[in-house]
Amino acid sequence: MGLIQRAVESAGIPTIGITLQKEVTRRVKPPRALYLRYPFGHPMGEAFAVRQQRAILLAALRALETLTEPGAIVAPGWAWRRHRFD
């Protein structure tokens, strides 16, 4: 995914991606990433968990606006299935 993100950014469009694999992201170096320690197949969290999905999307879009260091990875630290999204 990071390679595609880099291609889009190279075309002049700012990007932010979710990563579930920090080690891969450190090496592929997309411009901006939000890391979640979630299982594969769940980059936006659980099915029908609207508040969770919304919080992830909003956090990513906020990071897009605020990150200034190329290659930065932010981590909200939400525990899988334990964090309460209100």
Place this chain on the structure above:
Amino acid sequence: MLREVGNAVAVQLFKRLPWLAEHWARHHRFVEATAVPWARVTKPVKESVTALVTTAGVHLDSDPPFDMSDPEGDPSFREMPSDVDPRRLTITHNYYDHAAADRDINVVLPLGRLRELADEGQVGAVAPHAYSFMGHIDGRHLRTLLEETAPAVADRLRADGAEAVFLTPA
């Protein structure tokens, strides 16, 4: 058959043991980068046309599925209208457990959430199309991805007027 069973076991192990994926990542060769591309954000998201891209293997049920028979993956992509009825979307990707995403596509492609934010004025507008790849791409297909299909999607995003792009993996 044996390969399919092995793959199904690996999919579950990788899903349940995050450290295993990190271990794999440290011992796998990637296209490693030194420089990081950077497009400066020039306007707030609430004024930006925003697009979604995923590598979770999502596509319209009327489109050809991704090729799962090639061990090096499928570097092609699929385009979907952003206002698509989610019942018309399906997932072809045998390298992760998409049971949750099969029930709610927003788990991998949050078109519903993005539309809600646009309706509330927190996002400028939703770009007309979303794009999807099947993220398992290796060997000779990496070159096709890097030189052809990823730049092609970037061109389409520009033509769509996208000013911000949010990407999700599988």
